[in-house]
Amino acid sequence: VSKKWYIVDATNMRLGRLASTIAYYLRGKDSPMFTPSLDMGSYVIVVNSEKVGVTGRKRTDKLYRRHSGRPGGLKEETFDHLQKRIPERIVEHAVRGMLPKNRLGRAMFRKLKVFKGGDHPHGAQKPEPLPI
Amino acid sequence: VLELAKGFRGKKVHRIARDRVAKALEHSYRDRRRKKRDFHKLWITRIGAAARLHGLGYSEFMHGLNRQKVELNRQLLANMAILDPDSFKSLADSVSSLPPLKVSLLMPFFLFF
Numbered sequence: 596v597s598k599k600w601y602i603v604d605a606t607n608m609r610l611g612r613l614a615s616t617i618a619y620y621l622r623g624k625d626s627p628m629f630t631p632s633l634d635m636g637s638y639v640i641v642v643n644s645e646k647v648g649v650t651g652r653k654r655t656d657k658l659y660r661r662h663s664g665r666p667g668g669l670k671e672e673t674f675d676h677l678q679k680r681i682p683e684r685i686v687e688h689a690v691r692g693m694l695p696k697n698r699l700g701r702a703m704f705r706k707l708k709v710f711k712g713g714d715h716p717h718g719a720q721k722p723e724p725l726p727i
Numbered sequence: 728v729l730e731l732a733k734g735f736r737g738k739k740v741h742r743i744a745r746d747r748v749a750k751a752l753e754h755s756y757r758d759r760r761r762k763k764r765d766f767h768k769l770w771i772t773r774i775g776a777a778a779r780l781h782g783l784g785y786s787e788f789m790h791g792l793n794r795q796k797v798e799l800n801r802q803l804l805a806n807m808a809i810l811d812p813d814s815f816k817s818l819a820d821s822v823s824s825l826p827p828l829k830v831s832l833l834m835p836f837f838l839f840f
Contacts, residue, residue, distance in 0.1 A: 627777035627808040631769065 596628065598706075599637040602715070602722035605686060606646040613647065614689035616727055621694060621703045634699055638706045640722050645682035645711040649674065659688065683709040770802035777808035781819035791822025 601620060605613060623629050623636030649657065657674040677685055686709045694700040708717065732744040735751075775785030783791070792798040800818070808815040 624772065625776055625779065627773045627780070627805075627812075629769075629773055629776055 596635050600720040600722035601725040602640040603725040606643045607648050610649050617690050618693035634702050640715050641709040644686045644709045682711045774805040
């Protein structure tokens with residue numbers, strides 16, 4: 596089974612909704628050959644990830660948290676801030692939360708390629724636009 | 728009963744093996760039932776995916792199939808979607824070409840409010 600490559604332009608797409616469909620394709624649920632025990636999903640390239648959107652006051656209010664493992668090591672960051680710092684991570688974080696959290700899930704996650712800006716080095720795979 | 732604890736990792740001493748074999752038998756009992764559920768779920772997912780390729784969803788597809796005088800397709804024959812996509816397509820087409828049900832059938836739902 597050869598895997599397909601898709602590309603999505605995140606510009607002005609709603610974060611969660613976009614992530615949800617990406618996870619769907621990453622898992623391979625669009626194909627009747629779906630097999631839960633293997634990773635037969637498609638590759639997804641996300642482009643312009645810094646332009647992804649959220650509604651309401653999330654832009655300034657949504658918090659991303661991470662813990663360094665040390666006591667007192669909880670660090671918060673707002674969406675706004677993270678977007679300026681490492682925009683790719685926003686999309687990655689969203690999609691990762693929607694994939695299964697096991698070895699297979701991690702492998703699926705590796706099929707996601709997120710870029711800021713409009714270009715990507717995978718021209719050779721001739722990705723098709725993701726049906727949304 | 729001799730321990731038929733073949734293939735068990737390191738637990739081939741009678742005392743320990745006895746418990747492990749009991750557990751293994753419990754698992755197999757339970758999972759024989761689970762297996763039926765698991766496959767059912769898989770078939771539904773696959774039917775749904777295949778139906779979407781033809782512009783329908785699992786629910787619409789099955790509804791259409793039922794309307795055509797109970798097409799007892801039984802999920803397993805949604806292996807058809809993989810091995811014989813042309814037959815699956817003709818089933819999907821027969822569903823899409825059904826006339827829509829009349830709106831009056833929705834009345835009972837509204838009476839709940």
